[in-house]
Amino acid sequence: xxxxxxxxxxxxxxxxxxxxxxxxxxxxxxxIFGRDVVALKDMNLDVxxxxxxxxxxxxxxxxxxxxxxxxxxxxxxxxxxxxxVEKEPGSLSVVLQEPTLMPWATVEDNVFLPFRMxxxxxxxxxxxxxEALALVGxxxxxxxxPRELSGGMKMRVSIARAMVTxxxxxxxxxxxAALDEITRFKLNNDLLxxxxxxxxxxxxxxxxxxxxxxxxxxxxxxxxxxxxVIEELTVTxxxxxxxxxxxxxxxxxxxxxASDALKHAMELGQ
Amino acid sequence: MTAIEQDAPATADLAVDPxxxxxxxxxxxxxxxxxxxxxxxVIVTIFVWxxxxxxxxxxxxxxxxxxxxxxxxIEDWGMLSxxxxxxxxxxxxxxxxxxxxxxxxxxxxxxSRWVEMSFFPYAVILQVTPxxxxxxxxFIYVDNRMVGLLICAWIVAFFPILSNTTLGLNxxxxxxxxxxxxxxxxxxxKLRYLQLPSALPYFLGGLRIAGGLSLIGAVVAEYVAGTGGxxxxxxxxILEASYRLNIPRMFAALLLIALTGVIIFAILSLxxxxxxxxxxxxxxxxxx
Numbered sequence: 408x409x410x411x412x413x414x415x416x417x418x419x420x421x422x423x424x425x426x427x428x429x430x431x432x433x434x435x436x437x438x439i440f441g442r443d444v445v446a447l448k449d450m451n452l453d454v455x456x457x458x459x460x461x462x463x464x465x466x467x468x469x470x471x472x473x474x475x476x477x478x479x480x481x482x483x484x485x486x487x488x489x490x491x492v493e494k495e496p497g498s499l500s501v502v503l504q505e506p507t508l509m510p511w512a513t514v515e516d517n518v519f520l521p522f523r524m525x526x527x528x529x530x531x532x533x534x535x536x537x538e539a540l541a542l543v544g545x546x547x548x549x550x551x552x553p554r555e556l557s558g559g560m561k562m563r564v565s566i567a568r569a570m571v572t573x574x575x576x577x578x579x580x581x582x583x584a585a586l587d588e589i590t591r592f593k594l595n596n597d598l599l600x601x602x603x604x605x606x607x608x609x610x611x612x613x614x615x616x617x618x619x620x621x622x623x624x625x626x627x628x629x630x631x632x633x634x635x636v637i638e639e640l641t642v643t644x645x646x647x648x649x650x651x652x653x654x655x656x657x658x659x660x661x662x663x664x665a666s667d668a669l670k671h672a673m674e675l676g677q
Numbered sequence: 678m679t680a681i682e683q684d685a686p687a688t689a690d691l692a693v694d695p696x697x698x699x700x701x702x703x704x705x706x707x708x709x710x711x712x713x714x715x716x717x718x719v720i721v722t723i724f725v726w727x728x729x730x731x732x733x734x735x736x737x738x739x740x741x742x743x744x745x746x747x748x749x750x751i752e753d754w755g756m757l758s759x760x761x762x763x764x765x766x767x768x769x770x771x772x773x774x775x776x777x778x779x780x781x782x783x784x785x786x787x788x789s790r791w792v793e794m795s796f797f798p799y800a801v802i803l804q805v806t807p808x809x810x811x812x813x814x815x816f817i818y819v820d821n822r823m824v825g826l827l828i829c830a831w832i833v834a835f836f837p838i839l840s841n842t843t844l845g846l847n848x849x850x851x852x853x854x855x856x857x858x859x860x861x862x863x864x865x866x867k868l869r870y871l872q873l874p875s876a877l878p879y880f881l882g883g884l885r886i887a888g889g890l891s892l893i894g895a896v897v898a899e900y901v902a903g904t905g906g907x908x909x910x911x912x913x914x915i916l917e918a919s920y921r922l923n924i925p926r927m928f929a930a931l932l933l934i935a936l937t938g939v940i941i942f943a944i945l946s947l948x949x950x951x952x953x954x955x956x957x958x959x960x961x962x963x964x965x
Contacts, residue, residue: 478855479859480855480858480859496860496861499859500859500860501855501856501859503852503855505852507850507853509853509870509871509874510956511877511955511956511957512874520856520860520870521860523866523870524857524860524861524866525861552955552956553956
């Protein structure tokens with residue numbers, strides 16, 4: 408499948424992935440909660456620019472812990488996490504399972520938040536805000552309050568907020584888990600389109616095999632007790648991926664592989 | 678029409694639904710009843726009061742009739758309105774200091790767990806000790822009567838604001854806290870854009886209680902202070918009238934105090950509604 412020997416302008420496959428510059432590296436990262444709860448053990452991961460990485464695993468496998476470590480909310484007990492490119496304000500953003508919007512602020516003010524924390528005035532970034540809202544298809548709702556929006560729309564605002572600064576890395580912690588399947592499929596498609604547009608790198612935590620195969624080019628499979636990486640799979644299907652991919656034989660084969668890996672992970676974690 | 682409804686329940690919402698009609702009628706009646714019923718109760722009460730006094734020929738120094746109370750209110754309006762202003766000034770002053778002090782202390786508490794742990798128990802002690810027990814001491818040590826009254830009223834009023842605002846500042850959504858941290862918010866930004874807005878509904882709840890309490894504080898403090906003169910509030914007028922067995926004036930002053938309390942509560946409720954109506958659950962009408 409992998410075919411990196413051709414010097415095409417847009418190479419595909421694993422070789423192309425490996426040729427991208429490094430963005431961030433985790434080496435031998437451990438995290439222990441309390442005295443003896445090993446949430447994460449010896450995690451090694453090189454994140455490259457443009458990657459779409461899914462962390463796939465059962466609950467308790469440390470995938471959310473890994474995200475919290477990368478976002479600097481908690482710090483490793485051992486090992487280290489290093490940014491290989493310069494990290495500036497706005498380089499990193501997160502999307503959580505809940506939309507996590509401020510109910511007292513309009514959609515526009517919610518999306519403005521990352522810039523506000525940088526001390527920028529709204530007027531100076533209003534075009535970025537409008538662009539981000541257009542990206543998620545909510546340009547008409549800039550003055551609405553979160554309570555007026557549906558669950559899917561709230562999540563779109565949350566994504567717009569994460570993308571407004573054109574971050575180098577976006578961390579997503581099961582963002583679509585609470586949504587219905589129709590909305591989730593739509594947001595999956597849109598997310599890929601958005602990622603292409605702002606040329607960012609994404610680490611996406613999920614426990615859905617199908618979601619991870621459709622979205623990512625790298626799937627990191629993790630097991631619980633202790634939380635650890637057991638396998639990494641690659642999905643070589645080139646982007647942009649469309650609905651056709653969802654019904655293709657390749658997709659089914661990738662899902663089978665990922666399912667098997669996940670099953671193995673569950674057995675290990677017992 | 679009924680045949681269509683039975684055949685196609687999906688179009689039932691286009692037809693007139695008897696249940697919905699009943700609900701609309703109930704809502705309308707409730708809205709009217711909200712105002713009409715209490716008004717009716719007042720009218721009936723005043724009528725019965727008047728009859729009891731007239732039929733039993735009660736002397737006015739035991740129970741004056743409503744007419745006599747209104748008369749006193751009009752006749753003594755000059756004196757009573759001056760006193761009302763004094764009481765209002767103390768109440769408003771105390772409420773203002775309660776807001777500034779309560780919110781200020783709450784912000785201080787949330788900035789440092791150590792400060793909160795050190796001082797919160799004393800705020801509670803101040804609250805649970807009856808003001809009538811502290812007031813005489815305050816008037817011994819504070820020369821200025823007005824300042825003494827303000828301190829008393831403040832002690833009564835500030836606690837609900839302090840405890841509610843502290844609770845509100847601490848109940849900012851945990852995910853939002855994380856988000857602010859990821860985006861590198863400073864302590865001030867976190868306070869200004871996350872904690873204060875989160876605390877607003879709690880603060881406003883405390884404010885409504887504090888409004889009533891500062892009036893109570895002002896009245897109680899005046900009773901304890903007990904001195905007369907030009908700058909006497911309504912509480913002193915009640916004391917004075919009771920010494921002179923001027924019961925109609927007592928009733929008139931009491932009426933003014935009660936009315937003031939109701940108006941304060943109404944104003945603060947309105948303020949609360951206006952500040953929260955755009956986003957907070959408490960101020961939203963359910964659409965279904």
